[in-house]
Amino acid sequence: MITSQRLLQAFLVFGIVYSIILLTGNDTLIWYLKPLLIPFLFYAVVKSEPFVTKKWLLLALLFSWIGDCILMFADKGELYFIFGLLAFLVAHILYIRLFFGRNSEDNHSNNQLFWLGFIIIMIYLAGMLVLLLPTLGDLKMPVGIYALTISIMLMLALKGTFNWKGNAKYLVLFGATFFVISDSILAIDKFLTPIASAWYSIMITYLIAQFSITYGILKLNQKK
Numbered sequence: 001m002i003t004s005q006r007l008l009q010a011f012l013v014f015g016i017v018y019s020i021i022l023l024t025g026n027d028t029l030i031w032y033l034k035p036l037l038i039p040f041l042f043y044a045v046v047k048s049e050p051f052v053t054k055k056w057l058l059l060a061l062l063f064s065w066i067g068d069c070i071l072m073f074a075d076k077g078e079l080y081f082i083f084g085l086l087a088f089l090v091a092h093i094l095y096i097r098l099f100f101g102r103n104s105e106d107n108h109s110n111n112q113l114f115w116l117g118f119i120i121i122m123i124y125l126a127g128m129l130v131l132l133l134p135t136l137g138d139l140k141m142p143v144g145i146y147a148l149t150i151s152i153m154l155m156l157a158l159k160g161t162f163n164w165k166g167n168a169k170y171l172v173l174f175g176a177t178f179f180v181i182s183d184s185i186l187a188i189d190k191f192l193t194p195i196a197s198a199w200y201s202i203m204i205t206y207l208i209a210q211f212s213i214t215y216g217i218l219k220l221n222q223k224k
Contacts, residue, residue: 004047008215011040015207022200031072037207038065041214051221053101060094063087064210085146092149099156102164117158125151128184135191154180168219175212182206
Protein backbone atom coordinates (compact mmCIF):
# COMPACT_ATOMS: atom_id res chain seq x y z
CA MET A 1 0.00 0.00 0.00
CA ILE A 2 1.29 3.48 -0.88
CA THR A 3 1.86 5.53 2.27
CA SER A 4 1.49 9.25 2.84
CA GLN A 5 5.27 9.59 3.10
CA ARG A 6 5.81 7.85 -0.23
CA LEU A 7 3.34 10.17 -1.94
CA LEU A 8 5.10 13.23 -0.51
CA GLN A 9 8.41 11.87 -1.82
CA ALA A 10 6.80 11.21 -5.20
CA PHE A 11 5.62 14.83 -5.31
CA LEU A 12 9.16 16.04 -4.63
CA VAL A 13 10.61 13.89 -7.41
CA PHE A 14 7.87 14.80 -9.87
CA GLY A 15 8.15 18.47 -8.89
CA ILE A 16 11.89 18.47 -9.62
CA VAL A 17 11.34 16.75 -12.98
CA TYR A 18 8.59 19.25 -13.81
CA SER A 19 10.87 22.15 -12.87
CA ILE A 20 13.53 20.86 -15.27
CA ILE A 21 10.94 20.48 -18.04
CA LEU A 22 9.84 24.08 -17.41
CA LEU A 23 13.38 25.17 -18.23
CA THR A 24 13.28 23.33 -21.56
CA GLY A 25 10.26 25.35 -22.69
CA ASN A 26 8.36 22.27 -23.86
CA ASP A 27 4.93 23.91 -23.53
CA THR A 28 2.94 20.86 -24.61
CA LEU A 29 4.52 18.57 -22.02
CA ILE A 30 4.31 21.28 -19.35
CA TRP A 31 0.59 21.73 -20.10
CA TYR A 32 -0.23 18.03 -19.75
CA LEU A 33 1.87 17.44 -16.64
CA LYS A 34 0.66 20.43 -14.60
CA PRO A 35 -2.67 18.84 -13.47
CA LEU A 36 -0.78 15.81 -12.12
CA LEU A 37 1.18 17.75 -9.47
CA ILE A 38 -1.31 18.58 -6.69
CA PRO A 39 -2.99 15.11 -6.69
CA PHE A 40 0.22 13.69 -5.12
CA LEU A 41 -0.24 16.03 -2.15
CA PHE A 42 -3.99 15.45 -2.04
CA TYR A 43 -3.63 11.68 -1.78
CA ALA A 44 -0.78 12.05 0.71
CA VAL A 45 -3.28 13.80 2.97
CA VAL A 46 -5.95 11.18 2.22
CA LYS A 47 -3.51 8.45 3.31
CA SER A 48 -2.46 10.32 6.46
CA GLU A 49 -3.78 9.66 9.95
CA PRO A 50 -7.07 11.39 10.84
CA PHE A 51 -6.83 14.85 12.42
CA VAL A 52 -9.34 17.58 13.19
CA THR A 53 -8.55 19.92 10.28
CA LYS A 54 -7.84 17.24 7.68
CA LYS A 55 -10.95 18.04 5.62
CA TRP A 56 -9.92 21.69 5.33
CA LEU A 57 -6.50 20.76 4.00
CA LEU A 58 -8.05 18.37 1.48
CA LEU A 59 -10.51 21.03 0.30
CA ALA A 60 -7.76 23.66 0.03
CA LEU A 61 -5.70 21.33 -2.15
CA LEU A 62 -8.77 20.42 -4.23
CA PHE A 63 -9.59 24.06 -4.99
CA SER A 64 -5.91 24.73 -5.71
CA TRP A 65 -6.00 21.92 -8.26
CA ILE A 66 -9.19 23.34 -9.78
CA GLY A 67 -7.50 26.73 -10.00
CA ASP A 68 -4.46 25.16 -11.67
CA CYS A 69 -6.66 23.49 -14.28
CA ILE A 70 -8.72 26.60 -15.04
CA LEU A 71 -5.64 28.82 -15.38
CA MET A 72 -4.28 26.44 -18.02
CA PHE A 73 -6.84 28.10 -20.34
CA ALA A 74 -6.15 31.69 -19.23
CA ASP A 75 -4.86 32.58 -22.68
CA LYS A 76 -8.30 31.73 -24.12
CA GLY A 77 -10.03 34.63 -22.36
CA GLU A 78 -10.18 36.83 -19.26
CA LEU A 79 -13.01 34.77 -17.74
CA TYR A 80 -10.65 31.81 -17.27
CA PHE A 81 -8.29 34.02 -15.27
CA ILE A 82 -11.17 35.35 -13.15
CA PHE A 83 -12.53 31.87 -12.40
CA GLY A 84 -9.01 30.61 -11.69
CA LEU A 85 -8.54 33.53 -9.30
CA LEU A 86 -11.85 32.65 -7.65
CA ALA A 87 -10.81 29.01 -7.18
CA PHE A 88 -7.56 30.08 -5.51
CA LEU A 89 -9.44 32.64 -3.40
CA VAL A 90 -11.56 29.77 -2.07
CA ALA A 91 -8.38 27.72 -1.50
CA HIS A 92 -6.86 30.53 0.57
CA ILE A 93 -10.06 30.90 2.59
CA LEU A 94 -9.87 27.16 3.29
CA TYR A 95 -6.23 27.53 4.38
CA ILE A 96 -7.36 30.33 6.70
CA ARG A 97 -10.01 28.00 8.14
CA LEU A 98 -7.36 25.29 8.47
CA PHE A 99 -4.91 27.52 10.36
CA PHE A 100 -7.66 29.07 12.47
CA GLY A 101 -9.07 25.66 13.37
CA ARG A 102 -5.81 24.28 14.69
CA ASN A 103 -5.70 24.23 18.48
CA SER A 104 -3.38 26.74 20.13
CA GLU A 105 -1.12 24.94 22.58
CA ASP A 106 0.57 28.19 23.62
CA ASN A 107 -0.53 31.79 23.49
CA HIS A 108 2.30 34.12 22.66
CA SER A 109 0.57 36.28 20.04
CA ASN A 110 1.45 39.37 22.05
CA ASN A 111 5.12 38.68 21.34
CA GLN A 112 6.80 41.72 19.80
CA LEU A 113 8.09 39.60 16.91
CA PHE A 114 4.49 38.73 15.99
CA TRP A 115 3.53 42.38 15.82
CA LEU A 116 6.62 43.16 13.78
CA GLY A 117 5.56 40.46 11.31
CA PHE A 118 2.02 41.83 11.35
CA ILE A 119 3.28 45.28 10.41
CA ILE A 120 5.44 43.86 7.60
CA ILE A 121 2.43 41.99 6.18
CA MET A 122 0.32 45.16 6.34
CA ILE A 123 3.05 47.11 4.56
CA TYR A 124 3.17 44.39 1.88
CA LEU A 125 -0.62 44.55 1.42
CA ALA A 126 -0.68 48.34 1.21
CA GLY A 127 2.29 48.37 -1.18
CA MET A 128 0.73 45.82 -3.54
CA LEU A 129 -2.57 47.69 -3.61
CA VAL A 130 -0.88 51.02 -4.29
CA LEU A 131 1.12 49.45 -7.14
CA LEU A 132 -1.65 47.43 -8.73
CA LEU A 133 -4.97 49.24 -8.24
CA PRO A 134 -4.33 51.94 -10.88
CA THR A 135 -3.75 49.21 -13.51
CA LEU A 136 -6.60 46.83 -12.64
CA GLY A 137 -9.64 48.45 -14.24
CA ASP A 138 -12.74 46.32 -13.54
CA LEU A 139 -10.65 43.84 -11.55
CA LYS A 140 -9.95 46.27 -8.69
CA MET A 141 -12.46 44.64 -6.33
CA PRO A 142 -11.64 40.94 -6.91
CA VAL A 143 -7.87 41.46 -6.89
CA GLY A 144 -8.13 43.68 -3.80
CA ILE A 145 -10.15 41.00 -1.98
CA TYR A 146 -7.64 38.36 -3.08
CA ALA A 147 -4.68 40.40 -1.80
CA LEU A 148 -6.42 40.90 1.56
CA THR A 149 -7.23 37.18 1.79
CA ILE A 150 -3.67 35.95 1.15
CA SER A 151 -2.40 38.51 3.66
CA ILE A 152 -4.78 37.12 6.31
CA MET A 153 -3.66 33.58 5.41
CA LEU A 154 -0.01 34.57 5.91
CA MET A 155 -0.85 36.37 9.14
CA LEU A 156 -2.51 33.26 10.61
CA ALA A 157 0.47 31.12 9.58
CA LEU A 158 2.69 33.64 11.38
CA LYS A 159 0.42 33.52 14.43
CA GLY A 160 0.74 29.74 14.37
CA THR A 161 4.50 29.96 14.90
CA PHE A 162 3.76 31.49 18.31
CA ASN A 163 0.73 29.33 19.18
CA TRP A 164 1.54 25.85 17.83
CA LYS A 165 4.03 23.33 19.17
CA GLY A 166 6.55 21.55 16.95
CA ASN A 167 9.16 22.85 14.53
CA ALA A 168 6.92 22.02 11.56
CA LYS A 169 5.02 25.25 12.30
CA TYR A 170 7.92 27.13 10.70
CA LEU A 171 7.51 25.02 7.57
CA VAL A 172 3.87 26.10 7.36
CA LEU A 173 4.91 29.76 7.64
CA PHE A 174 7.60 29.16 5.01
CA GLY A 175 4.98 27.70 2.66
CA ALA A 176 2.49 30.51 3.28
CA THR A 177 5.22 33.07 2.55
CA PHE A 178 6.11 31.38 -0.73
CA PHE A 179 2.43 31.28 -1.68
CA VAL A 180 2.26 35.05 -1.27
CA ILE A 181 5.50 35.44 -3.26
CA SER A 182 4.12 33.27 -6.07
CA ASP A 183 0.84 35.21 -6.25
CA SER A 184 2.70 38.52 -6.09
CA ILE A 185 4.95 37.62 -9.03
CA LEU A 186 1.88 36.58 -11.02
CA ALA A 187 0.05 39.84 -10.22
CA ILE A 188 3.01 42.10 -11.01
CA ASP A 189 3.76 40.23 -14.24
CA LYS A 190 0.13 40.33 -15.42
CA PHE A 191 -0.95 43.79 -14.31
CA LEU A 192 2.14 45.95 -13.82
CA THR A 193 5.21 44.99 -15.82
CA PRO A 194 6.48 41.78 -17.47
CA ILE A 195 8.98 39.81 -15.36
CA ALA A 196 11.69 37.72 -16.98
CA SER A 197 11.00 33.98 -16.57
CA ALA A 198 7.86 34.85 -14.60
CA TRP A 199 6.10 31.54 -15.33
CA TYR A 200 9.06 29.55 -14.00
CA SER A 201 9.30 31.66 -10.83
CA ILE A 202 5.55 31.46 -10.24
CA MET A 203 5.45 27.67 -10.54
CA ILE A 204 8.57 26.98 -8.47
CA THR A 205 7.44 29.19 -5.58
CA TYR A 206 3.93 27.73 -5.86
CA LEU A 207 5.15 24.13 -5.66
CA ILE A 208 7.39 24.97 -2.69
CA ALA A 209 4.42 26.64 -1.01
CA GLN A 210 1.99 23.76 -1.45
CA PHE A 211 4.49 21.12 -0.38
CA SER A 212 5.68 23.08 2.67
CA ILE A 213 2.17 23.80 3.96
CA THR A 214 0.97 20.23 3.38
CA TYR A 215 4.04 18.56 4.86
CA GLY A 216 4.11 21.02 7.76
CA ILE A 217 0.46 20.43 8.67
CA LEU A 218 0.86 16.65 8.43
CA LYS A 219 3.95 16.77 10.68
CA LEU A 220 2.17 18.95 13.23
CA ASN A 221 -0.69 16.42 13.38
CA GLN A 222 1.50 13.32 13.37
CA LYS A 223 0.74 11.06 16.32
CA LYS A 224 3.74 10.43 18.54
